Amino acid sequence: MGAAVSGYVGIVNFDGAPADPQLLQDLTNFLSFRGPDAQEFWCDGPVGLGHSLLQISRGTLPERQPAQLDRRLWIVADTRIDARDELIGKLKSNSRAAHSLTLLSSDAELILHAYDTWGNACVEQLLGDFSFAIWDAAKRRLFCARDHFGVKLLYYSHIGSSIVFSNTLNCLRKHPAVSDRLNDSAIADFLLFDSNQDPATTSFADIQRLPPAHRLTFEQGTLSTRRYWELSVTAPIHYSRNEEYVERFLDLVDTAVGDRLRTEPAGVLMSGGLDSSTVAASARRVSTGNGRPCGLRAFTEVYDSLIPHEERHYAKLVADALKIPIQFMVNDECRLFDRADQSGSSSPEPTHSVLARAALDQLRQVAAHSRVVLTGDGGDPVFSGRISVHFRQLLAKRQFGRAFVDAARYFTAERRLSRLYLRRRWRLLFPSESQASRYPEWLAEDLEKRLGLRDRWESWSQAKTPEVAFRPEAHASLVDSTWPNMFEEFDAGLTRIPVEACFPFFDLRLVDFLLALPRLPWCCDKQLLREAGRGALPDSIRLRRKSPLQSDPVIALLGRPESSWVDHFEAVPELARYVIRDRIPAVHGETNSWAAWTHLRPLSLNFWLHERAQ
Numbered sequence: 001m002g003a004a005v006s007g008y009v010g011i012v013n014f015d016g017a018p019a020d021p022q023l024l025q026d027l028t029n030f031l032s033f034r035g036p037d038a039q040e041f042w043c044d045g046p047v048g049l050g051h052s053l054l055q056i057s058r059g060t061l062p063e064r065q066p067a068q069l070d071r072r073l074w075i076v077a078d079t080r081i082d083a084r085d086e087l088i089g090k091l092k093s094n095s096r097a098a099h100s101l102t103l104l105s106s107d108a109e110l111i112l113h114a115y116d117t118w119g120n121a122c123v124e125q126l127l128g129d130f131s132f133a134i135w136d137a138a139k140r141r142l143f144c145a146r147d148h149f150g151v152k153l154l155y156y157s158h159i160g161s162s163i164v165f166s167n168t169l170n171c172l173r174k175h176p177a178v179s180d181r182l183n184d185s186a187i188a189d190f191l192l193f194d195s196n197q198d199p200a201t202t203s204f205a206d207i208q209r210l211p212p213a214h215r216l217t218f219e220q221g222t223l224s225t226r227r228y229w230e231l232s233v234t235a236p237i238h239y240s241r242n243e244e245y246v247e248r249f250l251d252l253v254d255t256a257v258g259d260r261l262r263t264e265p266a267g268v269l270m271s272g273g274l275d276s277s278t279v280a281a282s283a284r285r286v287s288t289g290n291g292r293p294c295g296l297r298a299f300t301e302v303y304d305s306l307i308p309h310e311e312r313h314y315a316k317l318v319a320d321a322l323k324i325p326i327q328f329m330v331n332d333e334c335r336l337f338d339r340a341d342q343s344g345s346s347s348p349e350p351t352h353s354v355l356a357r358a359a360l361d362q363l364r365q366v367a368a369h370s371r372v373v374l375t376g377d378g379g380d381p382v383f384s385g386r387i388s389v390h391f392r393q394l395l396a397k398r399q400f401g402r403a404f405v406d407a408a409r410y411f412t413a414e415r416r417l418s419r420l421y422l423r424r425r426w427r428l429l430f431p432s433e434s435q436a437s438r439y440p441e442w443l444a445e446d447l448e449k450r451l452g453l454r455d456r457w458e459s460w461s462q463a464k465t466p467e468v469a470f471r472p473e474a475h476a477s478l479v480d481s482t483w484p485n486m487f488e489e490f491d492a493g494l495t496r497i498p499v500e501a502c503f504p505f506f507d508l509r510l511v512d513f514l515l516a517l518p519r520l521p522w523c524c525d526k527q528l529l530r531e532a533g534r535g536a537l538p539d540s541i542r543l544r545r546k547s548p549l550q551s552d553p554v555i556a557l558l559g560r561p562e563s564s565w566v567d568h569f570e571a572v573p574e575l576a577r578y579v580i581r582d583r584i585p586a587v588h589g590e591t592n593s594w595a596a597w598t599h600l601r602p603l604s605l606n607f608w609l610h611e612r613a614q
Helices: 019-032 085-093 107-125 167-173 182-194 242-260 274-289 312-322 356-367 387-396 400-411 423-429 445-451 451-460 472-478 482-490 508-515 519-532 553-558 559-566 573-578 593-599 601-613
Strands: 006-014 038-046 047-053 068-070 073-081 128-136 142-144 155-159 160-166 214-219 221-228 265-268 298-303 327-328 370-376 498-502
Touching: 006 019, 006 073, 006 128, 006 423, 019 038, 019 167, 047 073, 047 128, 068 107, 085 107, 085 242, 107 128, 107 142, 107 214, 142 160, 142 370, 155 167, 155 298, 160 167, 160 445, 167 312, 182 451, 242 274, 242 508, 242 519, 265 356, 274 298, 274 312, 274 370, 274 519, 298 312, 298 356, 312 327, 327 356, 387 400, 387 519, 400 451, 400 519, 445 451, 472 508, 482 601, 553 559, 553 593, 573 601
Parallel strands: 265 298, 265 370, 298 327, 370 498
Antiparallel strands: 006 047, 006 160, 038 047, 068 073, 073 128, 128 142, 142 214, 155 160, 214 221
16 A cells, blocks of 8 residues: 655656756755655656655555556656555456556556556546656656645646656756746735635746646647546435434544555644544544554644633643643744745745744654644535525525524534624624725735736625535635645645645545535534544533634734834845835734735745845
């Protein structure tokens, strides 16, 4: 059951020019920070592939990539394929060449056989997190693909008759034919929305990003990309007994976690909330159920004095109940943009990480213990379900009896009166102006006019949720660009820390089930998680209110005298292309989180531009 999460790079010259082996070796060696176990490359005329290995599977020989099938097909991949036994069964029934496959075969081998069996449609048979490139020597075709939700990354640059590709953006920037010219639309999106909203581009004009759920082919000098999957759950599921919902969920979440736990030890980022605690409880069950010592350890960020914060207490309750060790990262001494001015600290693209040091330091904690860490990210979108929509639909259908029964069920749920969230519901119905993000008036006027940024802002802020799913609010939350951008923040290409972050709530099997759940009783207030945690999690966790931070650490730091420098930073010359420096309002002492976050973006961009110029 070989799984290797790694860095890879490739070059294909369709004009027949030989791939430069020295350049390929240099690019492969550059990736050693994300794959320290082995670096290998292969060249054959105009094609070259390189791979840098981070081995995460237990009890297997180190995987060899680039891998090949009968010297016809070659692959480099950063992948974890799930439901392997099902895939192997399909392959053996459809291809004689697959008879030698076993559960010990590497994921790269499975992908090669899938491509050999189904061609471009192979991606429709794959589950898991994957990014890969296959060179089909007989057809002189390059075939690449990225997983459904975009957990794994794939970048490429089409230069003349050649294509260069990698799962690491900075690796492509090392290629001498790839320019450093910026993509102004992506930079403008960062200043408006925190991140580029176009999934097919990057901050560099010469480098493109393959969007999630897309495949790419490059054949006879023609490059094309195509979506192979759409998220679509339009009908609810109905079981005869409530227990069946809980049993099915536990089965699916344990399967999702188990597929991601191919290594020992492993970590879990655990806040003490329901989502991450559910993942931790599942990991504990999976590990002990397999008869192995539990090598799980929890990692929790806490504030002891900077702001009011309860996560140390609650996370410790979960760790004690699950009998796993816990390690705390105390962030009271953090500073705004800490280490942002250090050489080599910049991310491949602009990121608005005001407190980035804390997140990176926690990943370093994990790396000292394990190469794999589980997170609870994704619990919020899959359980999104507005209770008001449910009752409006019943009343519109004149189902008054059902509405009465459901209301009674809702209000009599265990400790419901402590979780009515009346203040939060009021704010959603009647948001104040201080809670809304505003268009920044400091954008450079030429940039604004040239790219139509005001119209872009208006269309984004007025975007409607399409009625394309059983629970459209959950569907919209899952396909939001927030998630691929968040996955990228965990990727070793950005962090330069060889840790594989896994997201069980984005397992496609689990997502399909959760999106088909009715709003009541299972989605509202994550009632399914509360029932599933019975007997595994303490009631103080299982019945806990959803508790966002009581205070914003950024606002707390802005209130300190030593943070006054943020209003007096020296702008690099290139910032003027994007921002009118004198129009940025003062943020030292700001108490509105939206305003502070918005007006600190130019400073984040300035740090990135300064590092890029070095």
